Amino acid sequence: MKNQQFMTFFQRASGILLHPTSLPSRFGIGDLGEGAYRFIDFLEKAGQTIWQVLPLGPTGYGNSPYLSYSSLAGNPLLISPDILYEDALVTREDLDSFPKFLSDYVDYDLVIKTKFPLLKKASNTFQANVSSELYQNFENFCDHHSYWLDNYALFMSLHEVHQGKTWRHWDKDIATRQPKAIENWTERLAGSIFYYKFLQFEFFRQWQRVKKYANDRGIHIFGDIPIYVAYDSVDVWSNAELFCLDKETQAASLMAGVPPDYFSSTGQLWGNPVYNWKKLEEINFKWWIVRFKRTLEYLDIVRIDHFRGFEAYWAVPQGETTAENGEWLKAPGEKFFQYLKNELGELPIVAEDLGVITPEVEALRDKFNLPGMKLLHFAFDSDRANPFLPYNYTNHNCVVYTGTHDNNTTVGWFAERSFEDNVRITDYLGGICPQGINWSLIRLAMGSIANQAIFPLQDLLGLTETARMNIPGLADGNWRWRYSFEVLTPELINHLRFLTELYGRTTY
Numbered sequence: 001m002k003n004q005q006f007m008t009f010f011q012r013a014s015g016i017l018l019h020p021t022s023l024p025s026r027f028g029i030g031d032l033g034e035g036a037y038r039f040i041d042f043l044e045k046a047g048q049t050i051w052q053v054l055p056l057g058p059t060g061y062g063n064s065p066y067l068s069y070s071s072l073a074g075n076p077l078l079i080s081p082d083i084l085y086e087d088a089l090v091t092r093e094d095l096d097s098f099p100k101f102l103s104d105y106v107d108y109d110l111v112i113k114t115k116f117p118l119l120k121k122a123s124n125t126f127q128a129n130v131s132s133e134l135y136q137n138f139e140n141f142c143d144h145h146s147y148w149l150d151n152y153a154l155f156m157s158l159h160e161v162h163q164g165k166t167w168r169h170w171d172k173d174i175a176t177r178q179p180k181a182i183e184n185w186t187e188r189l190a191g192s193i194f195y196y197k198f199l200q201f202e203f204f205r206q207w208q209r210v211k212k213y214a215n216d217r218g219i220h221i222f223g224d225i226p227i228y229v230a231y232d233s234v235d236v237w238s239n240a241e242l243f244c245l246d247k248e249t250q251a252a253s254l255m256a257g258v259p260p261d262y263f264s265s266t267g268q269l270w271g272n273p274v275y276n277w278k279k280l281e282e283i284n285f286k287w288w289i290v291r292f293k294r295t296l297e298y299l300d301i302v303r304i305d306h307f308r309g310f311e312a313y314w315a316v317p318q319g320e321t322t323a324e325n326g327e328w329l330k331a332p333g334e335k336f337f338q339y340l341k342n343e344l345g346e347l348p349i350v351a352e353d354l355g356v357i358t359p360e361v362e363a364l365r366d367k368f369n370l371p372g373m374k375l376l377h378f379a380f381d382s383d384r385a386n387p388f389l390p391y392n393y394t395n396h397n398c399v400v401y402t403g404t405h406d407n408n409t410t411v412g413w414f415a416e417r418s419f420e421d422n423v424r425i426t427d428y429l430g431g432i433c434p435q436g437i438n439w440s441l442i443r444l445a446m447g448s449i450a451n452q453a454i455f456p457l458q459d460l461l462g463l464t465e466t467a468r469m470n471i472p473g474l475a476d477g478n479w480r481w482r483y484s485f486e487v488l489t490p491e492l493i494n495h496l497r498f499l500t501e502l503y504g505r506t507t508y
Contacts, residue, residue, distance in 0.1 A: 014446065014453040014505040015050020016043060020078050021106060022482045028101035028111040030482060032206040033080030037213060038485060044217045046493045047500040051214060052222040052454055054405060060232065063108050063479045067230040069156060072148040072294050074203035076119055077111060083206055089122035105480045123198040141201045149197055155234035157192035158185060167237045168250040207298055218507060223299035227306040228256045228272035236273060242280055242287055243273040254315040257323035261355055264473050267323030274315050277331050285339050292340060307351035308361045310336060333364045341368065350399055374400040374450060376441050377407050380425050390448040400450035402441045402459045405469040409458045410438040412465030438462045446503040461487055
């Protein structure tokens with residue numbers, strides 16, 4: 001099935017980039033209820049066959065899907081309260097007690113304050129009153145996923161009881177995972193551990209329904225694997241030997257990031273610990289292979305965020321406050337992808353190959369026939385040799401975007417450029433189409449030779465910079481944008497389908 005999905009995905013197609021938190025819902029944040037199904041219906045009617053999402057893991061400070069407490073768990077904030085009600089896990093009164101939320105932005109503080117008590121009540125009801133059949137499904141889920149779920153539920157319980165402190169500030173015995181401490185805390189926190197396991201059971205039960213609904217309509221779910229994991233995560237706590245940590249303090253001795261680039265004159269210091277690739281190689285990359293296999297249980301295709309880090313990675317010493325003073329260190333990318341290919345066969349992977357890309361990175365990508373990325377927002381920043389200009393695409397095996405979640409909206413991007421830049425862009429396009437610069441770039445992408453063309457929903461809607469999803473380097477205030485049902489109009493559906501058919505990106 002995976003190989004069939006892989007081959008179908010890499011035919012000429014198009015789709016929409018939209019994270020589930022942006023879906024409509026009366027509970028303050030997008031979820032896996034009605035909004036998800038109506039969005040899939042929109043994709044089908046508009047001739048789209050790809051729904052691209054960001055990482056789906058549980059988020060911490062800043063609400064970034066790229067800084068998750070686990071690389072394998074799901075975000076409980078995406079659980080639909082309406083489905084909990086349908087399953088008799090909460091009452092109508094529980095739902096009616098929710099406040100009136102903003103419809104266009106997520107107020108994370110208010111969502112967290114109101115939604116988690118509801119999820120706790122649902123867990124208590126499930127434990128006390130659920131049918132034997134559903135409880136057996138829960139136990140089967142826990143058994144099947146015990147290799148990551150046990151550690152995750154314990155980690156989140158410990159995180160809660162330590163009032164959100166980073167794991168290295170816990171008591172030394174549990175911070176360093178001494179067997180007796182693990183045993184004692186597991187017994188002490190049994191109730192909380194059940195709750196966190198229930199949240200994962202419910203998330204993946206709802207997600208699999210959404211995914212099946214999409215797949216049954218010929219739509220592939222295209223997701224993300226961030227190359228790095230958050231320091232304050234179960235991944236690092238339970239696999240400390242696989243990361244570059246200070247032996248005394250357990251802090252990251254080498255931090256991930258990128259040098260100065262398009263987005264920042266001082267680079268981007270992400271703060272994630274970089275991998276101990278020597279140790280990973282000694283265990284035949286088992287941790288990474290398990291991560292990919294697990295991810296492909298709930299996604300059809302994955303994009304590796306910061307792919308170039310598998311060839312060489314920017315490592316910044318502990319104590320630095322910007323990414324300027326780092327160095328490139330080699331990673332065993334070719335050996336890793338060969339192991340992965342031996343396990344998976346054809347790799348259902350897209351390489352995010354933006355930024356500082358060398359011939360060695362391109363060779364690694366091409367050796368395993370991985371599609372790269374083309375961004376039209378980057379196409380007009382230099383001369384006619386710019387590789388993001390569509391006439392310079394030399395290979396169909398790529399994915400073209402107007403912009404991504406890290407870019408401004410197309411309308412915002414055009415508005416912030418100089419008059420001279422915009423004249424040149426307009427000349428290249430042969431004029432701006434009546435629907436605006438956003439549809440001009442969508443047309444440009446649709447008509448390119450790239451196998452896939454993907455657009456943020458904000459660009460279909462012609463929204464300004466206020467709808468931007470993320471500003472790289474800004475720690476707070478991102479990931480908030482949402483839309484309302486009524487903006488997906490019949491006119492929008494018809495126009496998108498017309499262009500999709502015009503440029504040969506539909507299945508007949």
